[in-house]
Amino acid sequence: MMYRCPVCFSRENDVVLFKKDENNLYCIKCSFNGTIAEVEEMYADMKKKYHFIKKRILLDEMRKL
Amino acid sequence: MYLNLLHRPVKKNLDLFRFQQDIAHELNLKVTLQMSLSSLYEDEMVAIVRKYSEEFGDEIGIWFSQFHEEVFKDARNACPFWLYSEEDKREIISAYIDRFRKVFNCDPISAGAYHMDAVSIRILKEICPSVKITVAGCFEEGVKVFHGCNNSWYLFNEGMPWGPWYPSRTNSLRPAENPDEAFDIVAVPHLSRDLALSYEGRNDFFASHPANVQRGMANEGAICPYNFNLVDIYRLQEDFNNGLSYYSVYVSPSWLSGNPNIQDSDEITQKLYRDLLEYFAELKSKGQLVDMYMREFAEWFRENVPVGKPQLYLAKEILYGSGKHYFWYVDPYMRVLIDAEQGGSIGDFRPYAGKLERFTGPDSPNLAMGSYPYLIHSQYRTGIAHHYADGTRTTLMVKHGEETIDLCTCRTRVADIVTEAGGTHMKLTPANLTFKNGLTVSIETIYHFKGKGKIIIERSIVEMSDEFAILEFTEYFKGSYGETEYPQDMHGISLSVDGDVKQHIMYEYKSRTIETENAKSVSAVIPQVNTEVKLSILDKGNRVGRAVEGHLFNPHYLLAVDSKVKIGNGVRTCLEIRKIK
Numbered sequence: 001m002m003y004r005c006p007v008c009f010s011r012e013n014d015v016v017l018f019k020k021d022e023n024n025l026y027c028i029k030c031s032f033n034g035t036i037a038e039v040e041e042m043y044a045d046m047k048k049k050y051h052f053i054k055k056r057i058l059l060d061e062m063r064k065l
Numbered sequence: 066m067y068l069n070l071l072h073r074p075v076k077k078n079l080d081l082f083r084f085q086q087d088i089a090h091e092l093n094l095k096v097t098l099q100m101s102l103s104s105l106y107e108d109e110m111v112a113i114v115r116k117y118s119e120e121f122g123d124e125i126g127i128w129f130s131q132f133h134e135e136v137f138k139d140a141r142n143a144c145p146f147w148l149y150s151e152e153d154k155r156e157i158i159s160a161y162i163d164r165f166r167k168v169f170n171c172d173p174i175s176a177g178a179y180h181m182d183a184v185s186i187r188i189l190k191e192i193c194p195s196v197k198i199t200v201a202g203c204f205e206e207g208v209k210v211f212h213g214c215n216n217s218w219y220l221f222n223e224g225m226p227w228g229p230w231y232p233s234r235t236n237s238l239r240p241a242e243n244p245d246e247a248f249d250i251v252a253v254p255h256l257s258r259d260l261a262l263s264y265e266g267r268n269d270f271f272a273s274h275p276a277n278v279q280r281g282m283a284n285e286g287a288i289c290p291y292n293f294n295l296v297d298i299y300r301l302q303e304d305f306n307n308g309l310s311y312y313s314v315y316v317s318p319s320w321l322s323g324n325p326n327i328q329d330s331d332e333i334t335q336k337l338y339r340d341l342l343e344y345f346a347e348l349k350s351k352g353q354l355v356d357m358y359m360r361e362f363a364e365w366f367r368e369n370v371p372v373g374k375p376q377l378y379l380a381k382e383i384l385y386g387s388g389k390h391y392f393w394y395v396d397p398y399m400r401v402l403i404d405a406e407q408g409g410s411i412g413d414f415r416p417y418a419g420k421l422e423r424f425t426g427p428d429s430p431n432l433a434m435g436s437y438p439y440l441i442h443s444q445y446r447t448g449i450a451h452h453y454a455d456g457t458r459t460t461l462m463v464k465h466g467e468e469t470i471d472l473c474t475c476r477t478r479v480a481d482i483v484t485e486a487g488g489t490h491m492k493l494t495p496a497n498l499t500f501k502n503g504l505t506v507s508i509e510t511i512y513h514f515k516g517k518g519k520i521i522i523e524r525s526i527v528e529m530s531d532e533f534a535i536l537e538f539t540e541y542f543k544g545s546y547g548e549t550e551y552p553q554d555m556h557g558i559s560l561s562v563d564g565d566v567k568q569h570i571m572y573e574y575k576s577r578t579i580e581t582e583n584a585k586s587v588s589a590v591i592p593q594v595n596t597e598v599k600l601s602i603l604d605k606g607n608r609v610g611r612a613v614e615g616h617l618f619n620p621h622y623l624l625a626v627d628s629k630v631k632i633g634n635g636v637r638t639c640l641e642i643r644k645i646k
Contacts, residue, residue: 001328001330002325002328003328004325004328012209012212012213012266012267012270012427013212013213013214013215014213014214014215014325014326015176015215016325020646021303029215041579043282043328045357046282047283047285047372047386049293050282050283050385050386051385051386052286052290052291052294052383052384052385052386053283053284053285053288053290053291054288054290054292055290055386056290056293056294056398057290057294057297057383058297059297059300062294062297062301062381062383063301063304065381065383065388
């Protein structure tokens with residue numbers, strides 16, 4: 001799997017990270033570098049903005065929304 | 066809801082294409098297959114597609130793709146279809162149609178490209194009159210996707226309708242006003258987008274495309290209710306459009322495995338695609354969805370939706386949980402977005418009334434820029450002030466004593482939408498204002514969309530803590546024009562006031578104000594978009610009308626009308642746009 005730079009993604013830009021060494025990735029467009037674990041943690045942080053990410057809203061509920 | 070499900074046969078992703086097809090057929094969903102020129106030259110793909118058509122009835126159409134090595138042997142072959150010259154477009158379309166006829170011994174009914182400009186549709190209809198429907202654009206694909214793809218994705222077709230439309234002969238993004246002006250074709254969007262989040266951010270994150278939603282990271286692994294919620298918010302539109310809602314799903318097989326923009330396993334990606342199609346099958350089994358081949362939808366649309374009919378969309382934000390409402394209205398004269406979160410401010414305004422002609426290609430003065438220009442875009446051009454002056458938007462300024470409250474700071478919701486012979490009426494919940502001196506006021510706004518380029522904006526005080534207080538309302542329209550976030554040259558624009566004083570100035574970036582008592586109207590003529598925009602006063606009594614020129618750090622124009630208002634009185638202003646030449 002490839003990873004996108006979490007810093008660039010937070011600016012809504014898709015930039016695929018390059019492999020720096022065995023454990024580290026780096027971004028060619030910004031100064032981000034970090035481990036896969038750090039990248040995934042930042043992804044998880046970004047998803048926190050979607051308060052309804054797990055919420056199913058049925059049609060009748062939509063009408064009241 | 067009416068559904069078009071499209072698949073694209075691609076040899077290098079044959080297993081993934083078969084995966085998509087197998088699910089659709091297992092669920093008994095109708096599929097339209099759109100073939101690129103490359104696939105029309107691949108005997109194996111042709112045989113596979115023909116078999117699908119014979120066995121399941123799949124419709125076969127054509128997809129004007131990004132690669133044309135069969136047409137051009139030079140570097141041109143890797144340019145997307147919509148960016149060729151008219152001469153090259155004709156050559157490409159001829160090659161596609163010739164090959165399709167040779168392979169299938171018939172003419173296609175459906176076609177598609179990410180952007181089908183008016184030139185392309187005209188040529189297509191000349192060469193192959195049988196084509197009745199085409200994918201003609203990607204809703205709000207433009208600046209934000211360009212930035213999001215490292216400033217490399219040259220698809221600019223912002224300002225188009227979100228649902229099916231009859232494209233005009235001079236600008237395919239503009240809905241035709243009458244049958245004479247329309248191509249004999251139905252245009253549909255490439256995908257159904259989220260009409261709240263496509264305005265605020267990247268349209269390609271939030272669409273009827275599960276892998277795009279993964280690209281936006283709006284899923285938690287295989288859990289992604291957003292895919293179903295988006296379907297249902299489109300179903301909600303049946304309430305406002307005489308039962309019509311349209312949904313289009315068109316996922317290229319390459320999205321289903323190994324896509325660099327997706328950080329989920331292929332199993333998850335493929336499950337989300339299956340889940341979406343299973344939801345369609347469930348809705349279909351309940352009689353809540355009708356799946357159609359594209360040709361069937363074209364026939365249905367022609368029989369049931371007359372040219373020029375407005376379309377409405379109530380966008381409720383369904384991912385962040387913000388509770389925001391946006392209301393969209395489109396007809397042959399305008400596309401407008403009302404931002405209820407900002408007190409009912411116009412956040413996006415496209416003046417189709419100007420009938421701006423536009424096509425894309427190296428032979429077009431607009432080159433790659435296919436978007437229909439805005440007069441207002443509050444995301445690109447500042448909107449409410451955050452840093453320096455405000456930018457393009459509308460609002461109501463409410464003054465009491467020395468204090469002024471901007472209605473954009475008041476959250477409202479869409480309370481009611483009614484359409485009758487006289488137009489569409491959209492009422493907002495009252496905006497509640499509290500002045501520092503303790504005065505509280507509730508102000509209700511109703512937008513009356515009258516057609517022919519006219520919107521009547523009605524403001525009234527429905528409650529006030531001091532029934533004798535007198536407020537000053539300023540109806541406020543701050544405009545510009547453009548397609549991106551950067552300002553355009555405002556020279557040539559003229560501003561006028563008409564009342565006790567009739568005055569007229571040409572825009573010279575000098576920050577001048579012209580003003581009149583007993584105003585009848587204030588207006589701006591923007592020749593760059595063939596449009597006059599005017600605020601006309603509909604009530605009796607003295608109104609002060611004002612037009613204000615900007616400067617290079619505030620490159621906009623302001624039209625404003627001041628009124629004194631008491632409880633029980635309303636203010637009605639007509640916002641009108643019309644063609645100037």
